[in-house]
Amino acid sequence: MITDMKCSTTKVSLKSDMFSMVWPVFALDGKSKDALDFEYKGVSIKIVPSVMGRATVKDKEILVYCLSHIMAMKNAGIPPSNTVYFTTYEILKATGRGTSGKEYKLIEKALYRLAGTLITTDYQFNGRKIPESMGLIENFKLFDNHGLNGWQITLPEWLIEVIDDNEVLTLHPDYFLLKNPFERRLYEVCRKRCGKQPKHEIKLDNLKKRIGIRLSIPALKARLIKTKRILDYRLRVESDNLLIFFDSEHGRKQLAAYDIRLISK
Numbered sequence: 001m002i003t004d005m006k007c008s009t010t011k012v013s014l015k016s017d018m019f020s021m022v023w024p025v026f027a028l029d030g031k032s033k034d035a036l037d038f039e040y041k042g043v044s045i046k047i048v049p050s051v052m053g054r055a056t057v058k059d060k061e062i063l064v065y066c067l068s069h070i071m072a073m074k075n076a077g078i079p080p081s082n083t084v085y086f087t088t089y090e091i092l093k094a095t096g097r098g099t100s101g102k103e104y105k106l107i108e109k110a111l112y113r114l115a116g117t118l119i120t121t122d123y124q125f126n127g128r129k130i131p132e133s134m135g136l137i138e139n140f141k142l143f144d145n146h147g148l149n150g151w152q153i154t155l156p157e158w159l160i161e162v163i164d165d166n167e168v169l170t171l172h173p174d175y176f177l178l179k180n181p182f183e184r185r186l187y188e189v190c191r192k193r194c195g196k197q198p199k200h201e202i203k204l205d206n207l208k209k210r211i212g213i214r215l216s217i218p219a220l221k222a223r224l225i226k227t228k229r230i231l232d233y234r235l236r237v238e239s240d241n242l243l244i245f246f247d248s249e250h251g252r253k254q255l256a257a258y259d260i261r262l263i264s265k
Contacts, residue, residue, distance in 0.1 A: 011094075012072040014171040016064055017162045021169060021192040024212025025119065025136075027054040028181040040209060043123050048133075050116025052109065055136055057181040059110040061095045063136065064171070066153060070163055082160050085143070087150040096176045104149070111140045111151065125158065126165045134158045169195075172231040182223070183230060185211040190233040190244050198250035204240045 020026060023045055024038060032054040036047040047054060066084045074080045088104050097103050114136040122129060138154040162168065169191060178184045189210045194200035202210075204217050204224075213220065217240065224237050232247040234255050245255040 012068045014064055014173065014175050015068045015071045015168045016060075016171055016188065017067065017159060018167045018169055018192060019123065019125070019162065020060065020063075021188040022210070023121075023123070024185070024210060025055075026057045026060050026185075026212075028057055028185065028211075028213060030056055030113075032056075036212075038209070040206075043121070045119065045121040045123065048118045048120075050113065052112045052116050055110075055113040055117040057184050059113050060184075061176065062091065062107070062110055062114060062153075063159075064175070065091050065094055066155065067159070067163065067168060070155075071168060074163060080160060080163050082138075082155045082157070083152060084155070085145075085150055085152050087145055087148045089148060094176075107151075111137070111153070115140060125161060126167060128161075130158050174231060178231070182211065182213060183227070185213075186224075186227070187230045187233070190230060190235075194233060194244040194246055196246055196248065198246055198248060199254045200244045202242050202244070204237075204242060207242055 023043075024036070025045075025047065027049075030053055033049060035049065036045075036054070038045045038047070049055075065086070069084065070080045088107050089099060091107065092099050092103055097106075115138075117136050118133045119135075120133045135156050138156050140151055140153045143150050143152055171191065172187070175184070175187065178187060189202070189207060190200075193202055204220055208215065208217065208220055215223065221237055221240075224235060224242055228235055234245040234247060234251070236243040236245070236255070236258060243258065245251045245258075
């Protein structure tokens with residue numbers, strides 16, 4: 001049984017679907033107006049934006065907010081809902097945005113981009129293919145909650161199936177504090193690829209595709225060298241690879257050993 005759900009201001013553990021952490025579903029900025037064709041190791045993805053443009057990493061905050069509350073609901077033993085409600089003020093406060101009139105308008109524009117962006121892929125969700133194109137949200141509408149503007153959002157079936165299959169990952173509590181879209185995507189790739197392993201290695205050309213950035217490899221390398229740390233991951237660039245160290249006892253030991261080797265060369 002699926003029931004409607006009201007999001008609250010209660011702090012919940014932040015969650016993201018794994019699909020958009022692995023693949024560059026969301027644009028880094030609002031300038032992406034063209035369709036994106038992406039193929040990697042037998043997986044193809046086509047993302048078609050609406051006239052409002054392609055949904056952005058910033059727009060994803062809305063999905064993270066909704067998924068986080070739905071997972072909290074599921075973990076409490078309540079059947080997950082595909083329809084959620086929240087006031088604009090609630091989501092602005094939860095995601096660390098301001099509460100000016102401009103910010104209210106940005107939420108509305110984000111919802112249009114989320115509803116208008118369509119994805120076609122042969123990626124298998126827990127062994128299942130989704131034959132038709134899928135949206136990031138099914139639909140949305142404005143409602144009045146005792147004088148406060150709010151939104152009713154219906155999530156697509158594929159996202160509900162992702163939740164049912166536990167194809168989600170917990171994000172760092174400070175995820176919303178990463179204001180730079182590149183840093184958010186970099187963190188998501190680190191979270192999915194490295195997780196809680198002490199160390200993980202990814203080639204820069206693969207990382208570039210996963211993030212969905214147009215920088216050249218030398219420019220990407222220079223940016224990563226300056227970044228060095230993203231939340232609970234420490235970063236080092238070696239040749240054409242990014243080394244990711246998780247901020248745990250074992251991860252810190254491996255990072256220290258790596259840095260000592262560099263110094264001793």
